[in-house]
Amino acid sequence: MSIETEIRRMAEAARIASRAIAVASTDRKNVLLKRMAEGIVSRSAELAAANEQDIAYAREKGLSAAMIDRLTIKDATIQSMVKGLKEVAALPDPVGETVKSWTRPNGLEVSRIRIPLGVIAIIYESRPNVTIDAAALCLKSGNAVLLRGGSEALHSNTVLADIISQSLAETGFPKEAAQVVPVRDRAAVTELLKLEEHIDVVIPRGGESLIRFVVENSRIPVLKHYKGVCHIFVDRDVDFEMAISVCLNAKVQRPGVCNAMETLLIHEDAAPVFLPIVARALREANVELRGCERCLAIVPDMHPATENDWYTEYNDLILSIRIVPDLDAAIDHIGRYGSRHTEAILTKNEANAKRFLKEVDSSVVLVNASTRFNDGGELGLGAEIGISTTKLHAFGPMGLEELTATKFIVEGKGQIRV
Amino acid sequence: MSIETEIRRMAEAARIASRAIAVASTDRKNVLLKRMAEGIVSRSAELAAANEQDIAYAREKGLSAAMIDRLTIKDATIQSMVKGLKEVAALPDPVGETVKSWTRPNGLEVSRIRIPLGVIAIIYESRPNVTIDAAALCLKSGNAVLLRGGSEALHSNTVLADIISQSLAETGFPKEAAQVVPVRDRAAVTELLKLEEHIDVVIPRGGESLIRFVVENSRIPVLKHYKGVCHIFVDRDVDFEMAISVCLNAKVQRPGVCNAMETLLIHEDAAPVFLPIVARALREANVELRGCERCLAIVPDMHPATENDWYTEYNDLILSIRIVPDLDAAIDHIGRYGSRHTEAILTKNEANAKRFLKEVDSSVVLVNASTRFNDGGELGLGAEIGISTTKLHAFGPMGLEELTATKFIVEGKGQIRV
Numbered sequence: 001m002s003i004e005t006e007i008r009r010m011a012e013a014a015r016i017a018s019r020a021i022a023v024a025s026t027d028r029k030n031v032l033l034k035r036m037a038e039g040i041v042s043r044s045a046e047l048a049a050a051n052e053q054d055i056a057y058a059r060e061k062g063l064s065a066a067m068i069d070r071l072t073i074k075d076a077t078i079q080s081m082v083k084g085l086k087e088v089a090a091l092p093d094p095v096g097e098t099v100k101s102w103t104r105p106n107g108l109e110v111s112r113i114r115i116p117l118g119v120i121a122i123i124y125e126s127r128p129n130v131t132i133d134a135a136a137l138c139l140k141s142g143n144a145v146l147l148r149g150g151s152e153a154l155h156s157n158t159v160l161a162d163i164i165s166q167s168l169a170e171t172g173f174p175k176e177a178a179q180v181v182p183v184r185d186r187a188a189v190t191e192l193l194k195l196e197e198h199i200d201v202v203i204p205r206g207g208e209s210l211i212r213f214v215v216e217n218s219r220i221p222v223l224k225h226y227k228g229v230c231h232i233f234v235d236r237d238v239d240f241e242m243a244i245s246v247c248l249n250a251k252v253q254r255p256g257v258c259n260a261m262e263t264l265l266i267h268e269d270a271a272p273v274f275l276p277i278v279a280r281a282l283r284e285a286n287v288e289l290r291g292c293e294r295c296l297a298i299v300p301d302m303h304p305a306t307e308n309d310w311y312t313e314y315n316d317l318i319l320s321i322r323i324v325p326d327l328d329a330a331i332d333h334i335g336r337y338g339s340r341h342t343e344a345i346l347t348k349n350e351a352n353a354k355r356f357l358k359e360v361d362s363s364v365v366l367v368n369a370s371t372r373f374n375d376g377g378e379l380g381l382g383a384e385i386g387i388s389t390t391k392l393h394a395f396g397p398m399g400l401e402e403l404t405a406t407k408f409i410v411e412g413k414g415q416i417r418v
Numbered sequence: 419m420s421i422e423t424e425i426r427r428m429a430e431a432a433r434i435a436s437r438a439i440a441v442a443s444t445d446r447k448n449v450l451l452k453r454m455a456e457g458i459v460s461r462s463a464e465l466a467a468a469n470e471q472d473i474a475y476a477r478e479k480g481l482s483a484a485m486i487d488r489l490t491i492k493d494a495t496i497q498s499m500v501k502g503l504k505e506v507a508a509l510p511d512p513v514g515e516t517v518k519s520w521t522r523p524n525g526l527e528v529s530r531i532r533i534p535l536g537v538i539a540i541i542y543e544s545r546p547n548v549t550i551d552a553a554a555l556c557l558k559s560g561n562a563v564l565l566r567g568g569s570e571a572l573h574s575n576t577v578l579a580d581i582i583s584q585s586l587a588e589t590g591f592p593k594e595a596a597q598v599v600p601v602r603d604r605a606a607v608t609e610l611l612k613l614e615e616h617i618d619v620v621i622p623r624g625g626e627s628l629i630r631f632v633v634e635n636s637r638i639p640v641l642k643h644y645k646g647v648c649h650i651f652v653d654r655d656v657d658f659e660m661a662i663s664v665c666l667n668a669k670v671q672r673p674g675v676c677n678a679m680e681t682l683l684i685h686e687d688a689a690p691v692f693l694p695i696v697a698r699a700l701r702e703a704n705v706e707l708r709g710c711e712r713c714l715a716i717v718p719d720m721h722p723a724t725e726n727d728w729y730t731e732y733n734d735l736i737l738s739i740r741i742v743p744d745l746d747a748a749i750d751h752i753g754r755y756g757s758r759h760t761e762a763i764l765t766k767n768e769a770n771a772k773r774f775l776k777e778v779d780s781s782v783v784l785v786n787a788s789t790r791f792n793d794g795g796e797l798g799l800g801a802e803i804g805i806s807t808t809k810l811h812a813f814g815p816m817g818l819e820e821l822t823a824t825k826f827i828v829e830g831k832g833q834i835r836v
Contacts, residue, residue: 019753023777102798108787110797117809118779196633200809215614215637221810222639242832249834335437357827359441361536369526369830378835379528379826380520391535391618391823392639393811405809408797409775412787414660416667417796 004191006182010146011198013176014119018144021177022116026093029140032171036132037085039163044078047163050155051128058152070126071152081132084383088136091382094401095142106415112406116142118200120403121181121192122385123148123214125206128156134203135164135178137385141403146199148181148189150206157183186213193218201393205386223398225389227313228258228341230371233330233356235347236267240274242368243346244281249370250344252285256315258387259342259364259374263310264321265330268294271323275299279321287317294323310337327352331359338362340389342374363389363396422609424600428564429616431594432537436562439595440534444511447558450589455503457581458550462496465581468573469546476570488544489570499550502801506554509800512819513560524833530824534560536618538821539599539610540803541566541632543624546574552621553582553596555803559821564617566599566607568624575601604631611636619811623804641816643807645731646676646759648789651748651774653765654685658692660786661764662699667788668762670703674733676805677760677782677792681728682739683748686712689741693717697739705735712741728755745770749777756780758807760792781807781814 001009021029040047051073058068094114101111120143122134131147138145149157161180168175181188193202196219203223204214211224232250234243250261266275271294279289279299289295290309291302302321309320310333324330334343344366345356353367364374374397376384381399388394394402419427439447458465469491476486512532519529538561540552549565556563567575579598586593599606611620614637621641622632629642650668652661668679684693689712697707697717707713708727709720720739727738728751742748752761762784763774771785782792792815794802799817806812812820 019777019779022779104796104798108791108797115779115809115813219633221808223810239832245834246832253835353829357829359437361437361440361533362825364826364828366828367830369828369833370835372835373526373828373830373833374826378522379526379828380522390639391533392641395533395823396826405813407780408782408792408814410782410784410787410791410797411771411775412785412791414657414664415787415791416663417671417788417790 003182003185003188007188007191008195010176010179010181011119011192011195014144014146014179015198017174017176018116018119020174021139021144022095022118022142024142024173028171029093029142030089032139032167032173033085033089033136035167035171036136036164037082039167040078040081040085040132043159043163047073047078047156047159050159053155054128054153061152063152067126067152071128071156073128073156077129081129084133085136088140088383091140091400093140094404099406107413108415109411111409113409114401114404115407117403117405119144119146119198121146121148121199121202121220123189123202123204123206123210125150125210126152128153128160130205131157131160131180132164133383134385137383137400137403139178141400143403144177146179146181146192148192149183151183154183189214190217193220196220203386221393223386223388223390223394225258225339225341225387227339228260228387229262229311229313229337229339230259230342231263231265231334231338232261232344232346232371233265233324233327233334234267234270234274235327235345235349235352236269237348238270238274238346239348240277243274244278246344246346246368246370247278248281248285250372251282251287251319252317253370253372255317258313259371260315261371262313262320263337264319265324265333266321267330268323268325271295272298275321275323282319285317287319290318290320292322295321313339327355331356334360334362341387342366342371344369344371363387421600421603421606425606425609426613428594428597428599429537429610429613432562432564432597433616435592435594436534436537438592439557439562440513440536440560442560442591446589447511447560448507450557450585450591451503451507451554453585453589454550454554454582455500457585458496458499458503461577461581465491465496465574465577468577471573472571479570481570485544485570489546489574491546491574495547499547502551503554506558506801509558509818511558512822517824525831526833527829529827531827532819532822533825535821535823537562537564537616539564539566539617539620539638541607541620541622541624541628543568543628544570546571546578548623549575549578549598550582551801552803555801555818555821557596559818561821562595564597564599564610566610567601569601572601607632608635611638614638621804639811641804641806641808641812643676643757643759643805645757646678646805647680647729647731647755647757648677648760649681649683649752649756650679650762650764650789651683651742651745651752652685652688652692653745653763653767653770654687655766656688656692656764657766658695661692662696664762664764664786664788665696666699666703668790669700669705669737670735671790673735676731677789678733679789680731680738681755682737683742683751684739685748686741686743689713690716693739693741700737703735705737708736708738710740713739731757745773749774752778752780759805760784760789762787762789781805
C-alpha cells in the first residue's frame, strides 16, 4: 500500500470514528483520559526503552543538545503528561453548550449549540509529550485526532500511540479516534494536507519553516502562529521599579518561548533615566542588547540594531531596544514589525493605556503586566493547544472551546418560507 | 506596472486603510453607508449606461439568459442595494463588544473584545449588487475590503467602486478601505491569494469551480461552502399535511438556491401512503422525480435514481427520493452524501427529533420546518455575507459578527509570571 493510500485510509477512519467521540458523554471521555494516564504509568519502562532508541538515533544524526533535551522523556515528563491528562479531565466540557437561543417572529426557536470540529490533524516536531497533551485536548472536546510527530521521536510516539489506542479500545471507543501517522517523508504530510473532506483543521506546532510548509500546501484550514516578536512599550509616565521587574520577567524568565519580549520600545522622555537602569539589569541577567542610534547615544557600549533586528524573534537572551518619540510611534513600530502575538504598555497614563489596548492589533494586549501571560493556563482557559495569530476562528491562546464550532438548531411547527 | 505589483500595492494600501475603519465609531460608519446609498441613487443613470455595456458584451460572448439576468441592474436592483445599505446601517455594530471578562487569582483583569478581522477579499461572479452588499457588511464591521467581481460585470463594478471610493473620501475615510480589483486574468487572483500578510480572509461566492480554485490556491484562510445538497427526512410518525407543505416549500419556492431540498428521505413505514401523495403534489409543481428502487415499486413512473444523484445539487426542479428503513439509515445517508449545509426532520417523535438535531453534522439542522430557513435574515442575524459549511470560524449563515474576531486585553498592576 502506498503512503498516500495509507494516509487517506487513516483519515477516512478518523472521520468515521469522530462520530462516536463527538456524541460521547463527558463522563465517558474523562474515563478515557484517566485510562490513558494509567497506561502511561504502567508502561513507563517500555516508553523509556523506546525513548532511548530515539535518543541514540538523534546522537547518531548529530542533533543539538537542545533538540535531544526536548526529545528526552524524563520522569518529570511522565509526571507532567499524567498531570496534564488529569487536568484536562477536570476541565468543563464545552460540547453541547447552548451558546445563545432566541425565538423568531414566525415562532421558530433558534439555538446555537457548541459541537466538536470533527477531525483535527496536529503536525509537530521533537517533543513526544505533545502526542499525549494534544490528543487529550482533542478527545475531551469530542474530536478525532491525527498526530504526525517528528521522525526523531518515532519510537517514543509509537508506544504513546499504542497506549492511546489501547485506552480507546478499553473504554469502548473506536481506536481510530486517535492515530499516529507513520513518519516517512514530507510526501505523507503533503497528501494529508489535501484531505479536506476528512480533516477539518490542521494545527502545526514547531519552527517557522514547518508552519510555512503546512500553510503553503494545505487545502484544510490551518490554525497557527509563525512567530512571536513581542514588544513592551515603556511610556513617559511609568513606575520605573515596576517597569524593570516586568521587562526582566518578559525577557529573562524563559527566553526560548514565543511570548518572551523581543523588542523594548522606550518613550524618549523616559529613556535618559530608564535606559541605563534597565540596560544594567538586563546585562546582569546576561542579555545581549542591540540598540537604535539614540540608544547608543545614551548607553554607548550596546550593539547597534539593524533593520532586520526589529523583525527578529531571537528566542534567546538577546533584546533589541528602540527609543520612540511617542505612543503613536510605538503603535506604528508594532504595526510594522510585529507578529500580532503579544504586546504590553507600561504606563501610569490611563488614556494612553486605553488607546494602546484599542489600537494595537495583537492577539493579547496588556497594560502593566508581562508578555509572558499570553498562555491559556495563565489567562484562565485551562490547558492550551497553541496560540493563533491569525484572526480566523481563534486569535490568541486556544483552549478546549477553540476546538469546537457552533451549529444552528431550529425547532418549528411546520413553518415554511414565504 | 505588472498586475502582480498592482494587486500587491492595493492589498498593502487596504491593510493601512483598515486601521482607520477598524477604530471608527458606529455613527461614522453609518454615515458612510448612507452616503453610499445617496451615491447609488444620484448616479443611477451612469450606472445604467455602464450596465448596458456589460450586457452588450455578455450578449456578444453568448452568455445564457440566466447569466444575463443576474448581470442586469434593474430599478429593483438599485432599490434593493439602497434598502440593503439602510438595513446594514440599522444593524448593531459588533465591534468593541466585551464578549466575556474575568479576574485571575493574581489580580489580572482579562477581557475578550470583539475586533474587525482586518482586510477581507471577496471573489465573486456576475451579480454587480454583491459589490455594494458585501462592501456594506465589511465596512460596517470595521473591515477594509478588496472586491474582485467577474469580468462580465467590469463596467458596472467600476462605477460602483467609484461611488464607494467617493463616499469614503467624502466621509473622511481613506478611499483604499474598499477597492475593486481590476479584472484581467486568473493570475491576478492567484497573486491576491498569496498575500496572507495583508489579507485576513477570502470569501469566494459563486459556482463550485470558482470556490475550489480559491481553496486550492489560497494561503489565506477561506470562508466558503462548495454546495448545498440539503435533505428532508420524513419520519414514520408525521403530520402528512404539514410534511407535504414543508417539502413543497423546500423544493419549489426557489429551487435555484443552496438551501433548497435536493434529496427527500422517507421512512419505509410512511412511504406507502406518503410517497404517492407527495409525488403528485411535487409533479403538479413541475418537479422531476428520481427515486430509489423501493420508490419505483410504489410509484412506478419515476426516473430511477443513480448513485450520482445522491451527491447532486440540482439547483433546479429535480428531486431525488429514497426510502430508508429508519432514522439511523437517514442519518447515515446524510453523513455519506450530504454537504453539511442544511437538513430537516419532519416528525411527531420527540426522541427522534432530538437525536437528529444532535447527530446530524450540518450547519443548520431543523425539526418540522423548511430547509429554506438557512439564511442570515430568516434566522435573525440581520444581513448575511454567505453561508459556511466548514467549521472553522463560522458554520452556517454569516452575519456581521462572523466578520469579527476577539482579542484578549489584560490589565495589571505590574504582575510578572512566576
